[in-house]
Structure formats: structure tokens, C-alpha cells
Amino acid sequence: MSDDKELSPVEHIKIASNYLRGTIADGLADELTGSIAEDDTQLTKFYGFYQQDNRDLRTERKHSKLEPHYQFMLRLRLPAGVVTGEQYLAIDDLAHKYANGTLRLTTRQTFQYHGVLKKHLRPLLQDAYKVAVDARGACGDVNRNVMATANPHLSALHTEVHDWSVKISEHLAWKSRAYEEIFLEQPPRGEDHEPIYGKTYLPRKFKIAIAIPPENDVDLFANDIGLIAIVEDGQLAGFNIAIGGGMGTTHGDEATYPRLGSVIGFATPEQTLEAVETLVKIQRDHGDRSDRKHARFKYTIDDHGIDWIHAQLAERMGWSLAEARDYKFERNGDPLGWARDDSGSWHLSLFIENGRIADFDAKGTAFHGQYLGRSGYKLMTGLRELAKIHKGTIRLTGNQNLIIANVAPEDKAAIEELVAHYELDDGSRNSTLRYSAMACVAFPTCGLAMAESERYLPELVGKLEAVVDDAGLSDQPIVIRMTGCPNGCARPFLGEIGFVGKAPGKYNLYLGAGFDGARLNKLYRENIGEEEILSELTPMIQRYAAEREEGEPFGDFVIRAGIIAETIEGRDFHENVGSPQAA
Template sequence: MSTTEKNLSPVEHIKTRSNFLRGTIAEGLADELTGSIAEDDTQLTKFFGFYQQDDRDLRAERKASKLEPHYQFMLRLRLPAGVVTGEQYLEIDRLAHEYANGTLRLTTRQTFQYHHVAKRDLRPLLQDAYKVGVDARGACGDVNRNVMASAFPEKSAVHAEIHDWSIKLSEHLAWKSKAYEEIFLQQAPSGETDVEPIYGATYLPRKFKIAIAVPPENDVDVFANDIGLIAVVENDALVGYNVAIGGGMGSTHGEPATYPRLGSVIGFVGLDKTLETVETLVTIQRDYGDRENRKHARFKYTIDDNGIGFIHEQLDERAGIKLEPTRDYHFERNGDPIGWFQDDAGNWHVTLFIENGRIADFDENGLAHHGQYQGPANYKLMTALREIAKIHKGTIRLTGNHNVIISGIADADRADVEGVIDHYGLDDGKTKRNSALRHASMSCVAFPTCALAMAESERYLPELIGKLEDIMDKADIGDERIVIRMTGCPNGCARPFLGEIGFVGKAPGKYNLYLGAAFDGSRLNKLYRENIGEAEILAELTPLIQRWSAEREDGEHFGDFVVRTGVIAATVEGKDFHENTGSAEAA
């Protein structure tokens, strides 16, 4: 509140003078002399769902040829709870081939990402998506981003209701400026004055994330979000939510003032006050979040700086909201069960494993997109999902763990869907292609497109998992799951600090190794070894996996084992993340 205009971060000044996010984006799109847009506008285009990037594999070659970097864009769609119809999926698939690199990337926030989109194709891509009811408004930027919701409809009525809530929250918190319609849909200006009733003219200090979980599944990693809504179901009916606040994964190497944090559960709210509670929490962050230092600008720091009591006071002062005591809840895991299951209404659903979320057709050498992505040889994954979308009468749902659920399959239609799955050899839990370990792994994109990446992630994790599978097999625990997360930097896109084993890029071929998160997403991991390569990673993990196999208690997960045996300290509070780092022996 005491921040002066002089002390605002550069991004705050860009937003202030942007005329409600317009900047000079339209002029930049019209400039055919460059593949890029103006530097200030690269901050604004995030609000429209896309980031400017360049192909880092080509940087040196293009520089030597005195060419500008190979600029292109990553574009992310807004897709509440990750649900699309078959018709929408087919169009999303078509856009990948017409305007992007012929692949789709599933994100950890239940939506689709396009890569290698040329500047000239941004507008037609967004226009075509809009025709089937999909947009990219607020998929990135300093606003509420894609609202997640549990993907597993065991209780079909409750699941339908939380999907409705994801849409309600997404629409209510979407930014309202007409810039999206004017610049990308090319609609004539309405003449009305832009108003942002929730965000104001400078929006939020930093990104904001919301997720809804339905216990016992924590498939959305609800505690990793600025607001996590934990569904409370009584007599098979949704009655309200336990509210968790202040989750967030991002940190910065070498800066202990930055840290990942789990959401703190602060009470229960009934359905009649849920929307108002969420909006009020957003406005607290709007008014008290740090607008000077973007590394300190997430809601988690606002909460830790002011205290949970302050948040309760603000809820009461602003909206007269007094949360009720937290209701009982229990989570069992934070991954996806791969394979077929049936909901309480009798409909079938099948979860298909999509390694690291990359949907592509892999050739006879297991390569896709000019060799950039690797998978099983002759694995026509993209073609197979397209064929399913053509015949499936239900919905297609993305999970928060990079997988796809073919949802709402009637008994009479199961054979048709199963026939496509079998024909193309998709991993529905029946194939022997992938292990439980691989099913529980997840990575960010990293090289070659992410500007923040310090090390490989998507292109390397599959290879490392293969070596860890060998270790697991030799220890006679090849059927066990360990939640493994890898990112190319500490920004946290694949939620690495919730991995029982976490790898965070430090330099090319080097990673920080983290251990000890909980299988259900309720405990952070902690740094165990710093800046190590593959040989050291395998040397460290081999004896730990062997010990787990030999010494674990009944049903004990790997993360719980390394905490119980003193290999790593338990970490629940983000402010403790950097304390007592490493094993007892190392300390």
C-alpha cells in the first residue's frame, strides 16, 4: 500500500501506460520486417495467452549468419477444468498443424499449448479457436489464470458441479478490457470506456492461480495454488469448500527470500459465499501484493508478510465474510490412475498416459517435429486421439498431470473407443510399454523454447526415467510409483517441489536434487544435493531406492520413507524450505 510510483517495477509502468493492455501490440503484429514484437509489448501479450520466444537450438547459427533470432510464440488456451468436446478437440488439433509445429503440449494447468507459432499466425489461430468457443484471455499474465478442477468423476453429479464452478470462477475473474476483441478478433471498438471492476487498470502484481480438488484425489495439487478450494461433500452433495491460500512453486536459485509454499487452510465457506470469498481474496492481493519486486509479488509472500490473521481481518472488513471452521478432509495421492474406471452413474472413463504432455505422431525412429521430441517408434498418438474425437460422444478432459481422459463413455460405445486405443497401442494401463514410475513423472518444456531454462527437461526426463526403471527393477519394486518432477529452472512450472524426487535445472546437464515431498501433495521436498549430473544422480538415488525396497513399512511411500529415516528433513512451511538443507550426513 505504501509503494510509490517511483518504486514500481518496470512491468508495473508498462501496465500503467498500456491503455488497458493494448500497448502497441496491433502495430507490432502489422510489422512484417521482424518476427518479433516490441519489448514492452512482450509483457502485455501474456495477458492474451502468449509469450514471445526464440529457438535456442538455432541461436548460435542465426547469430553467425547475422540473422535475428528465430522468433516464434508459445500460445496457451484458457480451458476451465481442461474440458473440451470432440468437435473442439478436432479444431484444436487442426490449429496445431495449420499454425504451430504440428504437436500439442498439455500443460500442468489442464490446457493446451501451441509451440512455434509465427507472429503472422497469432491472430488467425485465436480467431479460429474463438469460433468453437475457446479463447486465450488470461491464460498467462498478472491475472487469474486457467482454473483447474479435479479430473476424476467418481461422483458424477459432484464432478459436474465443480466443473461448473471452474467456469463460473474463470469467467468472473477474466479481465474485461475490450483489447482482446479489438486486436485479435478484429471487432470494431464499442466506444465504451474500459473498466476492470476487480483488477483495476494495473491488474495484479503477479500471476494468480486457483484449483478445485475433490478428496480423496489431489490430482490438481491443490496446495500449489494461490487459492485452493477443497470440495466438502456431504450425503453425495457438494456443500462448500475448505479454503487454502498462499500456495505457489516458484523460487530463484541463490535467493533464500524466495521459496515454494503450500497453501494454508484457513476455514470453510458455503457455496453461497464462495464466489465473493474468492473475489475478495483476489482484491486483497491486488491491494497489498508487492509491486516493486516481482520475485516477491506472489500472494504467498503477501500472506507471510502480513499473517493469516490479517487475511481474516480483510475478508471481514471488505465483505463481512467470516469463514467457518475447516471441515474434515483426506487426500490419498496427487497423480492420475491410468486406465479404465466407472463413475457412480455407470458411465466409463479411460485415462491415457501422455508422457510429459506431448501429443505428436512419432516416426519409425521414435522422433517427431524434426527430431525435437522423442517417443516410441511408430507411435501415432496424435492420429489416435483425433480418431477418438471423431467417434466419442462425451467429453475429452485434460488432467493436471499431463494426461487425457476420454470421459463419459456409455456401455454401448466402449468397444468403439477401446478399438481405437488397441489399434494404435495407446497406454491405457494395459500395455507393458510404460512403468508405474514413468506414469508418475512429469516435466516442463524447457529447451529449446523457454527463455528461463537452464537445463533440459522434457527432452531429457524420459531417458533418465529409463535408467531409474532399471534400478527399480533390480530392487524388485518395478511396479511401485514415485512422484518424480523435473524442471529446467526453479520457476516451478511442473511443480517440482512437490515431487518425492525433484530435479531442478541449474546449468546444462546439471540439476539440484530434491527429496521428501508427500505422495498426496501435502509436504514440500527439500534440497538434498546441488548441481549434480546424471552419474551423480544415479549414484545418490540407487542406494536410497534399494534401502526403500528393503526397509520400508507396509504401504510406505518413498517420500515418507526418506523423511522417517532421517535422509531429509520434513518441510511443510515454505519459510523452512532452505533450512537444514541436505541429509543428516551432509549437514
Template sequence: MASPNERIKIQSRHLRGTLEDSLHDGHTGALREDDTQLSKFHGFYQQDDRDIRSERAKRKLEPLYSFMLRARVPGGVVTPEQWLVIDQLGRELSGGSVRLTTRQTFQYHGILKESLKPLIQGLHSALLDSIAACGDVNRNVLCNTNPVDSSLHQEVYRQTVALSEHLLPNTRAYHEIWLDEEKVADSAEPIYGDTYLPRKFKAAVAIPPHNDVDVYANDLGFVAIAENGKLRGYNVLVGGGMGTTHGDTATYPRVASCLGFISPEQMNAVAEAVLTTQRDHGNREQRKNARLKYTVDRLGVDAFRAEVAKRSGVTFLPEVPVLFTQQGDRFGWVEGVDGRDHLTLFVPEGRLIDKPGQGWLTGLRAIAQVHQGDFRMTANQNLIIAGVPKAEKAKIDALVAEHGLNLATTRLRENAMACVALPTCGLAMAEAERYLEDFVAKVQDLLDEVELGDQDIVTRITGCPNGCARPFLAEIGLVGKAPGRYNLFLGADGRGLRVNKLYRENLTETEILAELKPVLSRYRAERNADERFGDFVVRIGVVKEVKDAQVDFHA
């Protein structure tokens, strides 16, 4: 039997549903139940403040409903002019903040129902949108920020944008509901069909040696292969995904498998074939097993490759060997091959808000008013002020310093990431964003205590096992189990090529730190030269290496 979401999609008239009626219902701050699912395809989720839910219930008030809206920004690049609009909308319509996401875009929190339409129209005025930023469709396409080889990045970035446009839904529902465009006859969906995909679909493009987009965590990935600075083509990856369910061994995180090598002009055809194969063969009965990774494992990589080749008319060539060295960002100034410079700023939890000593919104607004390049959001929730002429570097540095944006931090903190979790995410079982700073500080104290000092150990926390901050690719991963309790995962490789494995379950903070201390002590005493922490714990047998997630992750 098909899941309830399938009924909602097929009855939605291609994502229209009764969204307009829901928006005009002044008796509640919420949407109708089916519309809460359809709204995701338009880029936003309904949420409520769980911190005050019980208090409001005692007063016989409905939950304090609000919305989180995520923009679609392929490759994470926006102009200074667009940034000023992003900033203004954040201050005026969403509680005074903007959050950079793990999918290289921005999102707003705390939006009231009556502010949704003005906000979407404001984005449209800056040539931005939230179409398909969520829902059972292809979402925001990531692209390596690569500020060094700017010419190669520009070519790959252009293809990333074209891919995002190619995989957009064909329905005009978004334009009719939010932009007041003329209602048209119900349109067909040549790629998605009437029920769209069985589950969400994520795509990314990476340029070795930097895997800052965690390309192997995506349903569909393209690894750019360059020769003498020129793009030769891509290795095509399929079947990555982070989400799992506590206690359900039929679910697991997975790194993507390679189908082979293609030429640049074959990208869109192959992507469409992968998507339609998932559309036709994905699991529409159990949403927990509906992601592409399960389809690939069920069909087998060879059979999946053959189906994609048949649908696309593309013959895959052998995979080209590549080397990835890291999955984090490069902070500070970096000079590009075009003679322009790029400044990567560390943004704690990706949260852009003005607070004492750190004027993120005010400072970036001042920078946008004079900046001559662009802004690039990273998949690690940081921000690059890109394409700065050398004559302008001093001006940018002065503004960064004036507004307190040049934060002193550690390598551990720079490579830590968390999802939003409580109080707004309805799936969260434990804290993540609000806990990250404190937890990382305590791990740093451990590092200092065992005389490891400033270590680059990828650390990530999520409030639930859905994996939005990609915790299963962390060398130290915490996944929320209950308030104040987490499952502790160890053993990813720090490059995004291997998932970690459960080490201890349902731990408090005190227990987590007690478990980590002896392992970190052994790391200091027994590690090989340049050996990463995740590789070390696998080598000495603290956890077993996950080679085939379907077999090894729960073993």
C-alpha cells in the same frame, strides 16, 4: 521503486499497448519489447529456438522467433467438436502438435507471428479463447477430473467455470485486437485496477480423496466438502506456489494455508476478496517476491483471513478435515456413478504428435469423430475420454489400439512430469521434457537393481526453479541448474501436501543416480508397510521435513 512491468501495465491502456502495430511490423518476427509482456495477458509468450540461436547470430540473422499460445479451458473439459478444431489448428498453424499442460489445458508451440490472429480466431469459432491464460491475472482454473462421482464433479465443475469467468479481466482489448470487434472507450477494471496483479495468480478446485490438481500449490484453492454425494461447501486455501530462485533464500516454494470453510454460493465473493487483497498488498517492487504466498507470510494467515472476511462479507467456519490419498491420475477404464465409463490415457510429456507407432493426433481425431461424451485434460498432462456409453467402449478401445495409444508403461513413468524447458523456454537452464523419458528409465533400472520393481514414486523435472511442473511437490525432484546439471530434491509426500527439500546440489546424471541408489536400497530394506518413498526419507532423516517453508526450506 515499482518494477518495470508495473510501468508497462499502467501505460498499456488496459492491455492494448502497441500490440496491433507489433503484429503488422513485417521487418521482424518479434514483438516490440513492452508488447512481449502484454502479450502474456492475451495468452501467449514470445520464444525463439535456442538450439539454433548462435548459428543464426553467426549468419547475422535475428533469432528464429515464434510464439507459444495457451488456451483458457476451466476444468480442462472440451467437447469432441472443440477437439477437432484444436487438432486442426495444431496441424495447420503450430508445427503439427498440441501439448497438454500442467494447468489442465493445451498449448501450441512454434506459431509464427502472422499465424497468431488466425489461430485465436479459430479458437473463438469453437467457443474457446486464450484470455488471461498467462500474465499478472488469474489464470486457467483447475478442477479435479473425478470421473467416478460424475454428479458431484458436474456441480463443482460448473462452479469452476463460473469462477473463471468471474475473475476475467474486464478490458475489451482481446476482442478488439484479435477478433476485430469494435473499439470501445477505455474500460475500467473493477477487480484488477489499472495495474492488474503484482504477479501471476493460480487457482484450483479439488475433490478429495484425489489431489490430481495439486491444489495446495495454488495461490487460491477450494477443497470440495461433500456429504452423501452432495456438495456442502469448500475449505478455502491461500498462499501456495512453486517458484523460487537459485541461491535466494528470500524465495521458496510453499503449500497453501487454510482460511476456513465456506458455503458453495460464497465461492466467487471469497475469491474476489483474496484477489483484491493481493492486488492491494502484494509486492510491486520485487517480482521475485510478488506472489501471494509472500503476501500471506508477510501479513500472517490470521490477518489475511480477517482482510478477506472484511472484503467479502463472509465469516469463515472451521476447516473441515479431509483426506487426500494421491496426486496422480487413474489410468485405464473407470466406471462412473452414472453408468458411463471413462478412459484415462497416459500421454508422454503431454505431447500430442503423430510419430511411428503412436498416432496421437490422428487417433484422437478419429475418436472425436465418434465420441459421445467429452474430453478431459488432466493437470498431470494426460487425457480422459470421458462419458463413454457402455455400448461404445469396444469402438473406443479399437481406435485406441489401432493408433497405438494404449502404451505399456510403469507406475514410475506414469507419475513423472516435466516442463517444456529447452529449446524454446527462455528461462530454462537445463533440459526437462526431452530428458524425462531417459532419466525415468534409468531410475527404473535402479529400482529393478535394488529389487523394488514397479514403484509409484512421484518424479518431476524442470529446467529452472520457476516450478512449472511442480517439482517441489515431487518425491524425487530435479531442478535445472546448468546444462546437464540439476539440484536434487527429496521428501515430498506423494499426495501434494508437503514440499520437498534440497538434498544435493549441482549434480550430473551419474552423480544423481549414485546418490539415489543407496537411499532406494534403504527404502526397500527399512520401509514400513505402505510407506511412500517421500515419507520414508523424512522419517529416517535423509532430509528434514519442511513444515514452514519460510523457515525450513533453506535451513
């Protein structure tokens, strides 16, 4: 750990916080402002929420001499994104009682509320707790929501992997009683102790995901720890462990970069939890606590090397990982529609554009025009009616979609009737290109956003659909990711086409990521608007249609054609940028 004089301001806030309490309770009680104290905004992330304000209203409120329209984004912790119908209905109800009447499916398989006022934070978390849902560690410098493959084909294995996500999530959850005391209003129970994190927790956020090949629907290599399930003779033999993935970077700072996880070995089920905990502790002890831009596990690994990681693991555990076993990923999206697993149960995967669950008006907008969707689409109502009759579970995917899971054969017709009534599975309305697109929230609430994302991507995809249709590629999936800033929430650097906000209406254009999630893209053009985006991509898509090899994904083609350089290592991310001869 860094010397005290070198610690970043956030480290000092954590040290002085009394295990994350700070003055949060006092801030919640202050009715004179909709905000909380600045230092406390660093601590409340550990409870699952961020302070924001409506940026669309900033100028108007400033002219009226009003404070910003403060509100909070609150994210739940849902290991592997699995809820019951009863829990879903409660989560939906909370959106209407305490938030802005919409739900957002995140890229980490959980629900996110927007527009939560300060006075509603405590009752929202208390009501969620009543249905066994919390927000502990959904944000902050700790392990966050543990992801796991959502798309079922081997029912027993998926159940086992889900159980692992819960086990890891509970084991690595922070243990301070502050959550119970401040938000659940439970009495103190003795002195606090954090057996894994200590008083200062981790240097930055930490993410874990589990995948079952050939599905990489969780973008496993974008996580600090990725567990690749190795199946032998139909049984879970253990996990290959990948470490050091992360998407965030900073415009203009070549010392920051996205990185893919490196596979370092294999652990049996009996060894896995110890290996995961030990890796977290290595980051706790050696991660950079002076520069938060350099504080993710990926930089700790690149600074010290993989051999050093192996030595640390062996020293701390007293045993070493075995050699990694063979595996193969083939895709990183969600197969939509009905699928039947090996036990005979049915599962229906539904497309949720950019993860926004809302009822859209005749203009295709929801909540005062903040969210763009299909005209008159009663998505939120339809899903609520499904949850009322569904006897199985509901699963969120890492691609912002939703699965009505474990439908018994005799119940399938009733589900199909509701789906048809609310047009929840109408493939004629959405293209393959749209199904493969994903955006972060960005404006108007995210304080980091430099450009639009959720509100703009549907419009841009519509214009790209025309280009793809003209090229005869309407059935060809091309993975598009858009974010309003380079922080990477929608994993833009794993998009075959990636857009990252640079300024209002301007984006950096990235090309060449792998369709299986195992290759980064690279910057092709910087700070361009819609006209330039279309003029760059149109001839490229036309060339792809004419010259592609059978089964060749778009990301592979732009590399083979010499349009962009192949990028596997994060430290190569900034090399050969934008060069048509890069390959």
C-alpha cells in the same frame, strides 16, 4: 499499492498500456521482424502467449547475421480442461495450420501450442474463438486457467465442480475489450473498465484449483487459492479454502521459496465466489509491486500473517469464514485405464508422456527431433480418430494426461478398438515410474530454461527404471518431477524426487515431498549430473526396498530414515539442506 517511484518496470508498462493494448496491433502489422516490441512482450502474456526463440538455432542464426528464430508459445484457457470432441478436433487442426504440428498438455489442464509465428497469432485465436475457446488470461498478471479434479467417480459432483471452475474463470477474466479489438478484429464499444483488477491488474500471476478428496490430482496446495470440496450426504456442502500456494523460487535467493497453501476456513457455495474475489482483491491492493520475485500472494500472506488475512476478509465482506471441515487427501496422481462412475458412464484415462501429443517417427522423435517419445507411436493420429467418434467429453488432467470421458456402455467397444489399434493404452510399454513422472518444456524454446527437461526426462527415467526393477519395486509409484529452471511449472517441489535445472546437464536434486501433495521436498544435492544422480539414488532406492513399511511412499521413507528433513512451511525450505541427519 507501492508508491509510483517504487514500481517495477512491468508495473509502468501496464499503467501506460491503455488496458493492455500497448503497441501490440502495430507490432503484429510489422512484417520486417518476427518479433514484437519488448514492452509488448509483457502485455501479450495476458492474451495467452509468450515470445520465444529457438535456442538450438541461436548461434547459427547469429553467425548468419539473422535475427533469432522468433516464435510464440500460445496457451488456451480451458476451465477444468474440458472440451468436446468437436473442439478437440479444431484444436488439433490449429496445431497443424498455425503451430509446429504438436500439442502440449500443460500442468494446468489446458493445451499449449509451440512454434507459432507472429503472422499466425491472430488467425489462430480467431479460429479458436469459432469453437468457443479463447486464451484470455491463460498467462499474465491475472487469474489463470482454473483447475478442477479430473478423475471422475461421483458424476454429479464432478459436474458441479466443473461448473464452479467455469464460473470462477469467467468472473475473474479480465474485461478489457483489447482482446476482441486486436485479435478478433471487433470494433471498440465504449470506455474500458476493470471492476476487479483496475488499470494495473495483479502484481503477479494468480492460480486457483478445486479438488474433491481423496483426489488431489490438481496439486491443490500449489495454488494461490485452493478450494477443497466438502461433500456431506452426497451433496456439495461448500469448500475449505486454502491460500498462498506457489512453486516458484530463485536459485541462491533464500528470500524466495515454494509454499503450500494454508487452509483458512470454510465457505458455503453461496459464499464462495465473494470469498474468492475478495482474496484476489487483497492481493491486488497489498501485493508487492516493486519486486516481482516477491510479488506472489504467498509472500503477501507471510509478510502480513494469516490473522491479517482474516481481518481483511471480515472487513471487506462483512462476514467471516467458518471453521474448516474435515477432509483427507490420499494421492495426487492419475489412476490410468478404465473406470466407471456412479451414473454408469465409463472413463478412460490415457498416459501422455510429459503431455506431448505428437506422431513420433521410427527414431522416437517428433518435429525435427525436438521431442522424444515412443518409436513409431502415432499418438496424435490415434487421439484424433478417437475424437471423431467420441460422443462425450475429453478432459485434460493436472498431470499432463488425458481422459476420454463419459463413454456410454454401448460405445465402449468402439473406443476400445481404436485404443488397441493405436496402442494408446499399452501398459506393458510404460512403467509405474514413468507414469508418475512429469516435466516442463524447457529447451529449446523456454527462455528461462537452464537445463533440459522434456527432452531429457524420458531418458533418465529409463535408467531409473532399471534401478527400480533391480530393487523389486516395479509396481511402486514414485512421483518424479523435472523442470529446467526453478520457476516451478511442473511443480518440482511436490515431487518425491525432484530435479530442477541449474546448468546444462546439471540439476539440483530434491527429496521428500508427500504422495498426497501436502508436503514440500527439500534440496538434497546441488548441481549434479546424471552419473551423480544415479549414484545417489541407487542405494537410496535399494534401501527403500529393504526397509520400507507396508504402504509407505518413497517420500515418507526418506524422511523417516533421516535422509532429508520434513518440510511443510515454505519458510523452512532452505533450512537443514542436504543433511543426512536433518530428521
